[in-house]
Amino acid sequence: SPTWDCGYAAPTARMQYTGSSFAAPAREVFQCVLRDEAALEAPQGFFPHGGRYESRGGDAAETLLWRPAFAGAASALGRLRFLQGGRLQSYLLFLLLALVALLAWALIPV
Numbered sequence: 001s002p003t004w005d006c007g008y009a010a011p012t013a014r015m016q017y018t019g020s021s022f023a024a025p026a027r028e029v030f031q032c033v034l035r036d037e038a039a040l041e042a043p044q045g046f047f048p049h050g051g052r053y054e055s056r057g058g059d060a061a062e063t064l065l066w067r068p069a070f071a072g073a074a075s076a077l078g079r080l081r082f083l084q085g086g087r088l089q090s091y092l093l094f095l096l097l098a099l100v101a102l103l104a105w106a107l108i109p110v
Contacts, residue, residue, distance in 0.1 A: 020055065033060050 020027075027034055035058035043051040083094070 020057065027057065034058050035060060035063070 038055040041052040
């Protein structure tokens with residue numbers, strides 16, 4: 001038998017370590033910040049058919065900072081949707097105004 005098989009003669013992909021299992025000790029330390037979610041369906045009866053465990057790592061920066069920021073930006077920019085009327089003349093006017101603003105900004109002494 002192979003030297004490092006740890007007693008498993010025919011390992012499958014389900015027996016391998018994942019990134020979640022590798023990071024589990026660090027995630028336990030920062031549990032109050034990360035807010036992990038887990039769902040467990042334990043096996044029932046004397047001869048259980050199967051069970052299920054699913055975990056999803058939470059991200060405080062995503063849920064508390066980025067999602068609200070992008071939702072606010074989307075609602076604010078949604079109010080400007082009337083500018084996309086599909087007229088070429090208005091798009092050329094916007095381009096001209098942007099170029100004038102950039103030139104004026106470049107001419108301002110620092």
